[in-house]
Amino acid sequence: MSKDARCFSMALLVACLLSMGASYRTQNFIVTADTPELAKEIGDAAERFRRDLAIEWLGHELPPWNDICPITVQVAPHLGAGGATSFYFSHGRPHGWRMSLQGCRERVLDSVLPHEITHTIFATHFGRPLPRWADEGASTSVEHPSELAKQHRMLLNFLSTGRGIAFNKMFAMREYPRDILPLYSQGYSLVKFLIAQGGKQKFVQYVGDGMNSGHWTAATQRHYGYASLGELQQTWLSWVKQGSPVEPEALAALTGAIAPSGTPADEPTTSPAPSTEVATATEPSAASSTSTLFAHPDNSWYARQRERVHQEDEPSSGSLRVDPPVSLLR
Structure with a gap:
């Protein structure tokens, strides 16, 4: 046009x-x-x-x-x-x-x-x-606490049923996946985790660095100190298991204490250039x-979409899974 x-x-x-x-x-x-x-x-x-x-x-x-x-x-x-x-x-x-x-x-x-x-x-x-996880995660993070609590409950369900998205796959996404709801919940949770380690403006700088360089492992190491996306993923999973605390003491106890084990490849695969x-x-x-x-x-449409996808789709090989304590699911 x-x-x-x-x-x-x-x-x-x-x-x-x-x-x-x-x-x-x-x-x-x-x-x-x-x-x-x-x-x-x-x-x-x-x-x-x-x-x-x-x-x-x-x-x-x-x-x-x-x-x-x-x-x-x-x-x-x-x-x-x-x-x-x-x-x-x-x-x-x-x-x-x-x-x-x-x-x-x-x-x-x-x-x-x-x-x-x-x-x-x-x-x-x-x-x-922007990368889908960063755009939707950041936009979701400004919602009312009642809506954020819903996202957290859905995240625990997704991670315990094999619908989580491995970070090397999530960071490569320029388009929305068919199973869209886990992207919202997981993107919001990761944004919250990163913001707790330096604030919103540091997060924006990180996203800009990753977009400009195309090298998310290097950007992650420069801005947050994680050696790889795999290490970031494992530390984030442990943080989710502990209830997603944002207190500095709790974050300090996690950072650097989680050794990556069986993590996916560090760098996301190359994706086509985004639409304008x-x-x-x-x-x-x-x-x-x-x-x-x-x-x-x-x-909403998303409730119907979630049920349809949940019934039709099996977890992909790129998914991740965590079994949080029962108390987190209450």
Whole structure:
């Protein structure tokens, strides 16, 4: 699609949004919702998250976007929480933003919106697609504690049933796997583990180093001191078994104390170059290769997808398994 065609499509989209319901315009967003009050609440929160989360992750605010980001919102008490953000990259910059949010008011404001805003911050900062685990893991990490607790419970289930993803395989993923939910839970857990060892800005530097060099083992050693992805994986697994503590004393006891044993190859296999477009959908196909997907498992497409994949798929040879103590599964 040509640049003129994209501009026309965006103008048409904004015009359609304005005709659909109440709207509210901020510097970087135009929100369409059922009521003017809700549209304003979402718009102001979007600007606040854009500013505050950028400072947390990057150490500074983002400059204003050239393209305004339309946000459509559906809010209902029993509506499953989920969101989608699409954009494309051109000359190292994201363009053509489109964001949709749905769920109860509380989850939209404290989980779905900050998750999607984090995607836009990372896209703006890096100017290209991120590894799936890092993008989704970081975006999930800013959600409400109740949602993070769900991710932890699902992670324990995935790791104890052979659906975990070996790190050499996970770090190589530029597209979403068919069994998508373990990527979210495991990506979030690893991001939490790394952030506990140096903060969010160090994590962003690490991801940038790994993306630029293409050598994740060297980047991991430089930023976190692990000799290999295998050692990182084994230490992370031990941390998960102990309840994922973030206290410095608990982390210090783990770091360097876990010797890798039977770990996978250190470096991920070469993957095709990522697409310059990132598109999302509320209910994408399992084979969608350029999606930045997000939805919670309760009452959503992801719940149905999880059940279908769980029934049809056997664990792959690239999976990892851990049997946590029974107390962790309660």
